[in-house]
Amino acid sequence: MMKFIRSKDTRWLSIWVLSTLAVWIWDIVFLNKPALHKVFNGFFNTFIIAILVVVFTLILGWMVTVLLHALQSRTNRAPYLAVTFLMNLIRSIPQIVGILFAYVGITLLVAGSVITSKALVFIIMAISMSLFIFLELVDLMRDRIDHFTKLDFYSAMRVCGIPERRVVNFDILWKNSRLHIQNKLIAVLGYAVFLQCSVDFIISVGLSTEVNEVTLPTTLGSLLAKIDSKQDILAIGYTLTHPGYTGHLFFEHLQGMTVAFLIVFSLVSIYHIANGYAERHRL
Amino acid sequence: MKSKLLEHLAGIAFVTFALLAALWVITIASGTAQRKQQAGMERFGDLSFIDFNNPFERALLRDVINIYYPGRSDRNDSLYNAIVKYKQKEFADKLQETHVAEGLSLQKIIEILGMYVNFFIIFVLVMVLTYYGVQTMAVFRFAYKKRRALSPASSASRKIQRMVIDFLAGLGTLLLFCPAYVIAYSIRTEFNTDTVVFMVLLGVISNGVLITYANKFYSFLVAESRKGYVDTAIVKNMNAGYRFHSADGIPISSILNPVKKFKGHVFDHIFRNARFQYLSTIKEQASFLITGLIIIEMALNIHGHLNYEMLRQLLYKNYSIVVVMILLIFYTVKMTDIFTDYLIHRENMKYENTNQ
Numbered sequence: 001m002m003k004f005i006r007s008k009d010t011r012w013l014s015i016w017v018l019s020t021l022a023v024w025i026w027d028i029v030f031l032n033k034p035a036l037h038k039v040f041n042g043f044f045n046t047f048i049i050a051i052l053v054v055v056f057t058l059i060l061g062w063m064v065t066v067l068l069h070a071l072q073s074r075t076n077r078a079p080y081l082a083v084t085f086l087m088n089l090i091r092s093i094p095q096i097v098g099i100l101f102a103y104v105g106i107t108l109l110v111a112g113s114v115i116t117s118k119a120l121v122f123i124i125m126a127i128s129m130s131l132f133i134f135l136e137l138v139d140l141m142r143d144r145i146d147h148f149t150k151l152d153f154y155s156a157m158r159v160c161g162i163p164e165r166r167v168v169n170f171d172i173l174w175k176n177s178r179l180h181i182q183n184k185l186i187a188v189l190g191y192a193v194f195l196q197c198s199v200d201f202i203i204s205v206g207l208s209t210e211v212n213e214v215t216l217p218t219t220l221g222s223l224l225a226k227i228d229s230k231q232d233i234l235a236i237g238y239t240l241t242h243p244g245y246t247g248h249l250f251f252e253h254l255q256g257m258t259v260a261f262l263i264v265f266s267l268v269s270i271y272h273i274a275n276g277y278a279e280r281h282r283l
Numbered sequence: 284m285k286s287k288l289l290e291h292l293a294g295i296a297f298v299t300f301a302l303l304a305a306l307w308v309i310t311i312a313s314g315t316a317q318r319k320q321q322a323g324m325e326r327f328g329d330l331s332f333i334d335f336n337n338p339f340e341r342a343l344l345r346d347v348i349n350i351y352y353p354g355r356s357d358r359n360d361s362l363y364n365a366i367v368k369y370k371q372k373e374f375a376d377k378l379q380e381t382h383v384a385e386g387l388s389l390q391k392i393i394e395i396l397g398m399y400v401n402f403f404i405i406f407v408l409v410m411v412l413t414y415y416g417v418q419t420m421a422v423f424r425f426a427y428k429k430r431r432a433l434s435p436a437s438s439a440s441r442k443i444q445r446m447v448i449d450f451l452a453g454l455g456t457l458l459l460f461c462p463a464y465v466i467a468y469s470i471r472t473e474f475n476t477d478t479v480v481f482m483v484l485l486g487v488i489s490n491g492v493l494i495t496y497a498n499k500f501y502s503f504l505v506a507e508s509r510k511g512y513v514d515t516a517i518v519k520n521m522n523a524g525y526r527f528h529s530a531d532g533i534p535i536s537s538i539l540n541p542v543k544k545f546k547g548h549v550f551d552h553i554f555r556n557a558r559f560q561y562l563s564t565i566k567e568q569a570s571f572l573i574t575g576l577i578i579i580e581m582a583l584n585i586h587g588h589l590n591y592e593m594l595r596q597l598l599y600k601n602y603s604i605v606v607v608m609i610l611l612i613f614y615t616v617k618m619t620d621i622f623t624d625y626l627i628h629r630e631n632m633k634y635e636n637t638n639q
Contacts, residue, residue, distance in 0.1 A: 089294055091566075092616045096574040097609065104597065136567075194462065194491065195574075201464055202581045202594065224464070236469040260465050267460045267491060275498065 008276025016269035020262065026250075027258055035228075035255045042223040043262055045122075046196055049219070052126030053133065053192035054185050060130055061137030062173070068138070069145055069168055087135055095132040099199050102128030107203070107216060121217060129195060133188055140184050144177040179281045183274055190270035197221030197263050224259045232256020284628040291621050298613055302606050306387075309602045335370045385596070387603045395604065398589040399611045402576070405479060406615060409486035409572055414565075415541055416493050421500035422538050422554065425508075429525035456494060463489040463575065464582040477585050482576075490575040496561075496568050503557035513549055522548040559634075562627050569619040573612065 005011050027036050064087070071080035090098075106124055109115045115124065145168060148154055157167050173181070200221030216222065223229055232253035239245045249257055277283075334340050344366070348359045385391060431445070458466070463485050475481070487493060507513070517523045526532035537545055545551040580590035593608040 085290070085294065085297075088290065089298065091570070092294060092298070092613055092620065094570055094573045094577060094612060094616065096577050097612060198462060198464075198578045198582070201462075202578065205582055205584065230468055233465065233468040234472050237472040237474075240470065241473055260469075264457060264461050264465060267462075268457055271456075271460065271491070271494070271498075278502075 007280050009273045009280055010276070012269050012272040012276055016266065016273070019265060019269075023258055023261060027254060030251055031254045031258070038218060038223060039255060039258050039262075042218045042220045042259065045217045046193060046219040046221070049122055049126050049129075049196055049217075050189050050192040052122060053129045053196075054189050056127050056130035057134045057137055057188050058181070058185060060134040061141060064134065064138050065141040065145070065173075066165070066168065068142065073164075087138070090132065091135055093132070095195060096198060096202075098132045099129050099195055100202065102131075103199055103203055103216070110216070118217060125196075125216075129192060133191060133195075137181070137184055137188070140180060141173060141177065144180060145172055148172045148176060179277075180283055183277050183281070183283055186270060186274040186277060190267055190274065193220075193263070193266055193270070197224070201225045220259050220263050224256065224263070229256035229259055233260055284624065287624045287628075288621065291617055291624070295614065295617050299610065302610050302613075306603055306606045309606070330366065335367065335374075341367065384599065385601045385604060387607065391604060392607070395589070395592070395607055395611070398587065398592055399608075401479075402580075402589040403615060405482055405486065406573065406576060408483050409576065410569060410619075412483070412487045413492055413496070413568065413572060416487060417496040417500050417561075417568075418543060418558070419538060420493065420497035421504060421557075422533075422543065424497070424501050425504045426525045426527070426533050426538065426550075433525065459488060459494040460491045461489055463579040467579070467583050477583070482579060482585070485579055486572065486576050490571075490578065492568070492571055492575055495571075496564065499564055500557060500561050503560045504553055507553045507556045513553060516549040516552065523550075525550075559630050562623065562630060565623045565626070566620050569623070570616060573616060577612075 005014070024040075027039065031039070064083075068080065068083060071083060074080065103125070106115070106121065106128070109124075110121060115121055148171075154167060154172075157171065158164065162171075197220050200216070200219045201224055203216070204222040204225030224233070232249075233256045235245070235249060235253045235256075239249060330344075333344055345359070345363050348363055349356065352359055466489050467481075467485060522531040524531035524533075527535045531548075533545055533548060533550060537543060543554060545554060577590045579585075580588040581594045583591075585591050589608060589611070593605055596602075596604045596608070
């Protein structure tokens, strides 16, 4: 138990889970039922999408890394250059712009009844987000492959007749880079939550709120953009000049406060978990 | 460097061509849609000379139709009604589009360029401040941790002091991780959040940019400090203390200085080597920063700013304007990439002493 708490990553994981539970209990007691339901849905949807982003980032990242490695060793360099060129292009598009346009596209598809299943909306949202995130994982995996191919064990394994795909996929990426990949995926989870909330907030504030409500699932970002949540957040500013009002925040402005807390505290916790994980495994 | 520059230029050319092609397709598609809409009216002949707001002219049209098709009053009535209904719809559509539909005129391009210059200045300011903030925070944290490791808290007051510092650091981390819109809406009632100064400040402290990259720089410092040359330098009597007010330590003024130099201290070498590694992450940081600025402008609905305008034009389906704005943002990212590659190349030349 002490070991569990002493490690920064597990300690922060416990803090995150326990704090979220404490907030839920507080909300069950003091927040009205419809708002509680919305906040629960928003939290659940946000993390389902973020976890899907992690899964798709891993799949895409692994596939592209292996593809690039295979193309790199070919004598014909054109396909390799084409793929790296495309990757650099994706890198040059700010993620928020790419994801925003993807979400607008999804909204139109849902509004036009081309997509009707909620699960499919989740999957498409996650894929479109992972398209702009997976490059970080590719960079990490390629660095690891480059590092290990310079070591003797790579040549030794090749001389022993072990196929290159097994050396790369199993010996380098799975056996020797799994912890690095896991650490990156924890960071990706945090980034996915941040981007998800930001894009949903922007769409809900800037584009038509009614369309968004009908077409896209409720997330913490879209909940924060609702007028009642915004008023709750505005109350924090009022508290800065009227400290006596602080107590009201935790009873009368609970919806906005809960959503803002869940976003910010989740981001901080995931950041500390990723750092702690790297420290524990000396990455 | 030449090959990298070539790759960047090829990327710029490719995206410019792709987006201009998209612009062309959009223009053609909207022209076709407009023609399709007008085609409905064409079957009635040229009626542009009729003022449909004038009841006399409307009655005249009805009479003309009745004279043209005598004895078919029912058909003529429905034809007349269809024409009037079409004209009313056309008028209503025009009225609705007057405030929202915009094309890509010279005036609009100048307006967009003005907004872009504003965005670019904010971006450069935030980038410079973040570059300074990242290094300062990381160096301060490194020195503080070293001090702490060298002199563990012995007295109760020291322990309390450290706990207070840790608590404040925790609160600071919470603030630095706040998305820009949470901070901005929290203080909107008390402060004017639509100013450039506030935007720059928000760009620096929010969205986790500063803390993420300060942590990256800190890990570079830690990794460097574990290398053999540091031990060698300490054995050879270089200064290696981390107190802020001692002769062999690191003065606060050096940490806060924009050009950080720690002469005679082993940390000078640790810092320089860590900064070299940090340079390669600037591209990523710039992209993240632009994402943050876009979020700030869009989420806070700051009128007259490039990204808010892009969101507005997207809502009004003025895609030609949106394409130009995306192109400008893309150029900003590419310019930063080229500049970063140049910095890395210059540093490489310094250490490798080659003319690659």
